[in-house]
Amino acid sequence: MTMQLASTEIASRTAAIVQEMKGLEGPLLPILHGIQEEFGHVPQEALPVIADGLNLSRAEVYGVVTFYHDFRARPAGRHVLKLCQAEACQSMGSDAVAAKFKQLLGIGFHETTRDGSVTLEPVYCLGLCACSPSAMLDGEVIGRLDDEKIEEIAAEVRS
Ligand code: FES
Numbered sequence: 585m586t587m588q589l590a591s592t593e594i595a596s597r598t599a600a601i602v603q604e605m606k607g608l609e610g611p612l613l614p615i616l617h618g619i620q621e622e623f624g625h626v627p628q629e630a631l632p633v634i635a636d637g638l639n640l641s642r643a644e645v646y647g648v649v650t651f652y653h654d655f656r657a658r659p660a661g662r663h664v665l666k667l668c669q670a671e672a673c674q675s676m677g678s679d680a681v682a683a684k685f686k687q688l689l690g691i692g693f694h695e696t697t698r699d700g701s702v703t704l705e706p707v708y709c710l711g712l713c714a715c716s717p718s719a720m721l722d723g724e725v726i727g728r729l730d731d732e733k734i735e736e737i738a739a740e741v742r743s
Contacts, residue, residue: 591629597622598630602637612638612648616655625656653694653706661696661703663741666720669706672713681717681729682706688738702741 601618605611612634619630626649635642649655667682686692689702696703712718715727721737729737 594623594627594629595633598633599637602634606637616649620655625659661700663702663722664705665702665737665741666705666707668710668716668718670709673716673718676716678717681734684734685738
C-alpha cells in the first residue's frame with residue numbers, strides 16, 4: 585500500500601469502511617482494524633472521518649488509536665518484527681532478546697528504523713510457548729531465539 589495516498593483518497597476509503605461497519609455493536613475497534621488493514625496504519629486523515637461517522641470527538645478516536653498498541657499511527661517499515669513478551673517467553677529470557685534487538689536495530693518498541701527497513705513491536709503470545717522465546721517476522725513465527733538467530737534476523741531485516 586503506497587504511503588503517498590492523497591488525503592481525499594484516504595477520506596473516501598475511510599468513509600466507505602465507516603459506512604460498512606458503523607451498524608456493528610461497538611463499531612470503533614472493527615473500523616480501526618479495517619482501516620489499518622486497508623492502509624497498513626491508521627492515517628491522521630482518517631480520524632475526523634471516523635469521528636464524524638460515529639458521532640465522537642477526534643480526541644476520543646485518537647485516544648483509542650494510541651491506547652491500543654495494535655494500531656500504528658505511522659506506516660510500518662518494510663519488515664515487521666514482533667517479539668513475544670508474554671509470560672512463557674518472559675521466563676525464557678524475552679527481555680534479553682528484546683534488549684539485543686533494540687541494540688542491534690537502534691530502535692525501541694513501536695519504532696521504525698530511519699531507513700524504513702523494519703518496525704519493532706511487542707506481541708503477547710504467538711502460541712509458540714513451547715519454543716520460547718519466540719518472535720514473528722512478517723507473519724512467520726520463529727522459535728527458540730538465541731544469539732545466533734537474533735543476529736541473523738537483524739542482518740536480514742536491515743539488508
Ligand atoms: S508466551 Fe511467547 S509464544 Fe506464548
